[in-house]
Amino acid sequence: MTLEDKNQNDIINSELINSYDIEYIFSDKPINRFKIKPILEDKSKLLSDLRSEIKNIDNCELKSSATKLVFSDGDNQSQIMIIGEGPGQKEDEAGKPFVGDAGMLLNKMLKAINIERGKVYITNVVNYRPPNNRKPEPAEVSRYSNFLRKHISIIDPKILILMGSTAMESLFGSKIKITKERGNWKDIIINNKTYLCMITFHPAYLLRQPEQKKYSWADLKEIKKKIDELNLKI
Numbered sequence: 001m002t003l004e005d006k007n008q009n010d011i012i013n014s015e016l017i018n019s020y021d022i023e024y025i026f027s028d029k030p031i032n033r034f035k036i037k038p039i040l041e042d043k044s045k046l047l048s049d050l051r052s053e054i055k056n057i058d059n060c061e062l063k064s065s066a067t068k069l070v071f072s073d074g075d076n077q078s079q080i081m082i083i084g085e086g087p088g089q090k091e092d093e094a095g096k097p098f099v100g101d102a103g104m105l106l107n108k109m110l111k112a113i114n115i116e117r118g119k120v121y122i123t124n125v126v127n128y129r130p131p132n133n134r135k136p137e138p139a140e141v142s143r144y145s146n147f148l149r150k151h152i153s154i155i156d157p158k159i160l161i162l163m164g165s166t167a168m169e170s171l172f173g174s175k176i177k178i179t180k181e182r183g184n185w186k187d188i189i190i191n192n193k194t195y196l197c198m199i200t201f202h203p204a205y206l207l208r209q210p211e212q213k214k215y216s217w218a219d220l221k222e223i224k225k226k227i228d229e230l231n232l233k234i
C-alpha cells in the first residue's frame with residue numbers, strides 16, 4: 001500500500017503523537033475503568049463502634065440495673081467465637097464475660113481440647129447483667145440479637161459455639177430444644193454469609209447438672225475434630 005492509500009487522519013495523528021517528547025506504550029488489553037480497591041474497615045474500629053452503639057442504647061432495664069457494659073474478651077482475630085447468655089455478678093464487676101465459676105469451667109473445657117482461652121473470642125447474647133441474675137427475657141434477647149449479629153459479622157469466625165439455650169434461641173428462635181439440638185453442626189446465615197455453629201450446654205448449667213458434662217465432652221470432641229478438618233490455626 002502506497003502513502004497515498006493511507007488515511008490522511010492516520011498520518012496526521014501519527015505526526016501529532018511523534019511531535020511530543022513522550023514515550024507511548026500501546027496495548028491491546030482493555031482498560032478496566034472500574035478497578036477500585038475495596039475499602040477495608042479496621043476490625044477494632046468496627047468493634048469500638050458497636051460497643052458505643054450498645055453503650056448508648058435507650059430505655060433498657062438491663063443497662064439501668066447493671067454496673068458495667070460487658071462486651072467481649074479474647075482475640076478478635078480468632079476463628080472461634082463463643083457466645084454465652086449474659087453477665088453475672090462477677091462479670092458485671094470485671095466488665096468481661098465468663099470470669100466467675102462458669103468462666104473457670106469454660107477455661108478447663110477449652111484446655112481439654114488444647115485451646116487457650118486467650119486464643120478464642122468470647123461474648124454474650126446480652127451485654128448487661130440482668131437484675132438478680134435472672135434469665136434474659138425474650139424481648140431483651142430479641143433486641144440484643146441485632147447487636148449480636150453485627151458482632152458475629154465483624155469477627156467473622158469459622159466456627160461459632162453457642163453455649164446455652166439463650167444463645168441458641170437468639171439465633172435460631174425458641175421453637176427448638178437444646179437437648180435435641182446440642183452436639184449437631186448447624187448453619188446460620190447472617191448478612192448473606194453462612195456460619196458453622198455448634199450448640200452445647202452453658203458451663204453454668206453444667207455446674208448445676210454435673211451429670212450432663214459427658215454430653216459437653218462429646219460436643220468438645222466434635223469441635224476439636226472440626227478444627228482439625230478445617231485446618232484452623234488456634
